[in-house]
Amino acid sequence: MSSGDRPTVLITNDDGIDAPGLRAIVRVLVSSDRFNVLVCAPDSEQSAVSHSVTTRNALSAKLVEISGAIAFAVSGTPADCASLGISKALFPSIPDLVISGINMGSNCGYHIICSGTVAGAREAFLYEVPSVSISYDWVGGRSNVDDFTLAAEACLPLISAIMAEIKKKTYPQKCFLNVDVPTDVVNHKGYWLTKQGKSMVKTGWIQVTSESEGGKMLSTMTMETNSSSYTEPGASRVKQEPFLFKRKVTELPAEDGDTDYASLQEGYITVTPLGGLSPAEIDSQMYFKQWLPGVAECFSSSAI
Structure with missing residues (x-):
């Protein structure tokens, strides 16, 4: 400029x-x-x-x-x-x-x-x-x-x-x-x-019946077995729609x-x-500085 x-x-x-x-x-x-x-x-x-x-x-x-x-x-x-x-x-x-x-x-x-x-x-x-x-x-x-x-x-x-x-x-x-x-x-x-700071809106999950009910915070979870529910061996497989869940605020930050x-x-x-990264707090850094040198000694391949 x-x-x-x-x-x-x-x-x-x-x-x-x-x-x-x-x-x-x-x-x-x-x-x-x-x-x-x-x-x-x-x-x-x-x-x-x-x-x-x-x-x-x-x-x-x-x-x-x-x-x-x-x-x-x-x-x-x-x-x-x-x-x-x-x-x-x-x-x-x-x-x-x-x-x-x-x-x-x-x-x-x-x-x-x-x-x-x-x-x-x-x-x-x-x-x-x-x-x-x-x-x-x-x-x-x-x-x-x-x-x-x-x-x-x-x-x-x-x-x-x-x-x-x-x-x-x-x-x-x-x-x-x-x-x-x-x-x-x-x-x-x-x-x-x-x-x-460390503030965060904490959320949980509630089950809903439709995607429209879920709104913007909807998450869809599906059961993998070719879109079928899990059954015991030998039992018949029944096709099941995906379960739908949406986030719900459980706690506001303070x-x-x-x-x-x-x-x-x-x-x-x-x-x-x-900054580009968020470094760990100093007490955590000190803990791992003392902890890491002993890892190889305590869990060497010969001891497993």
């Missing part, structure tokens, strides 16, 4: 290219008149796909009209879209910054593991392109689509500050940022630097301290630096 050029921002997400969060961040960036805006996002919802990538099939990229931006809808995952968008195969140059979001729902704690939104930013980071994932803590009955625009506007100073550091070549390259915006975005308490989830619930816009 030369001093006279506008920086280029690539937008992706996991809710799909038509999602209101993506359209809001694009609209705010375009309206600011500070950036060239590119979009490379999934053509359908890809929530909770984590960092899955497409390896066996070709991806299709279809030009989509989004005012002020050059946009493509891609038949792939968020990681696919980020990878394609920074590859120079789709666009002529590498963007200065990749933004993944704005996601409908927060991405804190252990949920970062399965988040397609975070994966979009992580993929860019792995290829040494600065990146940020942004999520809005959507709550049914309290939130509305206008909140995505408010969330984008609240994050604009942060995005501009990041871009200024990139321009000066002082932005750190060993992490990317995960940003969560609180539900009551109008009354947010400002930016707060946090660490990834966390204290300067973690992402706790600070988000207090009304802050949380800013959490992340």
Whole structure:
């Protein structure tokens, strides 16, 4: 990026290219008149796909009209879209910054593991392109689509500050940022630097009678014996429909301290630096440092 050029921002997400969060961040960036805006996002919802990538099939990229931006809808995952968008195969140059979001729902704690939104930013980071994932803590009955625009506007100073550091070549390259915006975005308490916590919505499973009853969280489990139920030898085989199960929330997260989830619930816009990997905690590392040398001695082939 030369001093006279506008920086280029690539937008992706996991809710799909038509999602209101993506359209809001694009609209705010375009309206600011500070950036060239590119979009490379999934053509359908890809929530909770984590960092899955497409390896066996070709991806299709279809030009989509989004005012002020050059946009493509891609038949792939968020990681696919980020990878394609920074590859120079789709666009002529590498963007200065990749933004993944704005996601409908927060991405804190252990949920970062399965988040397609975070994966979009992580993929860019792995290829040494600065990146940020942004999520809005959507709550049914309290939130509305206008909140995505408010969330984008609240994050604009942060995005501009990041871009200024990139321009000066002082932005750190060993992490990317995960940003969560609180539900009551109008009354947010400002930016707060946090660490990834351990919060997680715990779920169980209940059996349902149809896929429509299962909704988005449905998982189908089938019995393998050529679609038949298991029977004792010699007994007749009776064909059986697959058992259907859906996830059910059993416990909501609770966390204290300067973690992402706790600070988000207090009304802050949380800013959490992340790396490509999540190293084990130091006490676990010390345990295995002492444990590993004795493994071969205690369980050698001669002793088995």
